[in-house]
Amino acid sequence: MRDVRAVVSGMKEFLEVEYSYMIQRLPFSYAGIDGDMGRLGVLLGEVFALAGVGFSGKLAVLNLACGRADETGVLAEAVAPAQVGFYLGMDLRADAIAEAKKRWELPGGEIEFREGNAAMIGRMEGLPEFDLVFIRHQNYWHEPMVWEGILDEALAALKDGGKLVCTSYFDLEHELFTASMRARGARQLANVRNASSRALPDAEGKSVDRWVGVWGK
Numbered sequence: 301m302r303d304v305r306a307v308v309s310g311m312k313e314f315l316e317v318e319y320s321y322m323i324q325r326l327p328f329s330y331a332g333i334d335g336d337m338g339r340l341g342v343l344l345g346e347v348f349a350l351a352g353v354g355f356s357g358k359l360a361v362l363n364l365a366c367g368r369a370d371e372t373g374v375l376a377e378a379v380a381p382a383q384v385g386f387y388l389g390m391d392l393r394a395d396a397i398a399e400a401k402k403r404w405e406l407p408g409g410e411i412e413f414r415e416g417n418a419a420m421i422g423r424m425e426g427l428p429e430f431d432l433v434f435i436r437h438q439n440y441w442h443e444p445m446v447w448e449g450i451l452d453e454a455l456a457a458l459k460d461g462g463k464l465v466c467t468s469y470f471d472l473e474h475e476l477f478t479a480s481m482r483a484r485g486a487r488q489l490a491n492v493r494n495a496s497s498r499a500l501p502d503a504e505g506k507s508v509d510r511w512v513g514v515w516g517k
């Protein structure tokens with residue numbers, strides 16, 4: 301017969317672990333974003349499976365150069381059964397950060413959006429090491445030297461065993477990013493061309509989350 305005290309103590313432990321979950325308080329600001337987010341969710345599922353990556357426990361997640369951070373909810377779903385315990389989004393654009401703050405809430409966890417330079421993350425005090433660093437639609441092509449600094453910091457911010465996930469709008473930009481990660485000795489665990497990526501009508505060769513890659517340190 302099982303020891304009743306062990307069962308009760310297990311139940312107590314289970315109830316004391318606070319459950320955290322992401323809430324979207326505002327709809328997205330543009331038509332089409334809901335569809336992009338649905339496709340991004342599927343893509344992340346595929347690339348994590350391909351990379352053999354699974355998450356557990358409560359995670360610290362860093363979303364660098366996050367803009368409005370529309371992907372916040374999808375990211376939280378993609379790491380399930382893990383939960384997001386701490387989430388930090390950072391971007392230079394004050395308007396985008398203000399919008400992200402209004403949109404996302406994380407009961408049971410801590411969520412923050414900061415206007416700031418992603419290349420300075422290492423100098424910010426009080427941050428944990430991150431399980432996941434996400435960069436959606438990196439901009440390496442536009443400002444290579446700025447992004448070299450951001451990538452140094454992104455890798456330094458990862459805990460051992462942490463993963464960096466990045467998406468790109470176009471092929472050459474993704475290749476440049478990938479070459480830079482390789483030069484840093486990061487291990488590419490998976491790289492996927494998104495077959496259902498939405499084309500951008502005003503920019504030939506560019507599409508939403510066209511590429512996604514996963515790296516470990």
Ligand SMILES: C[S@@+](CC[C@H](N)C(=O)[O-])C[C@H]1O[C@@H](n2cnc3c(N)ncnc32)[C@H](O)[C@@H]1O
Nearest residue numbers: 365366367391392393416417418419436437439
């Ligand atoms: C192509 S946008 C992607 C925005 C968002 N991740 C998305 O997918 O909608 C690139 C973002 O990088 C941000 N950015 C560029 N340099 C940055 C830096 N040094 N620190 C923080 N954000 C930066 C820009 O403000 C812009 O929001």
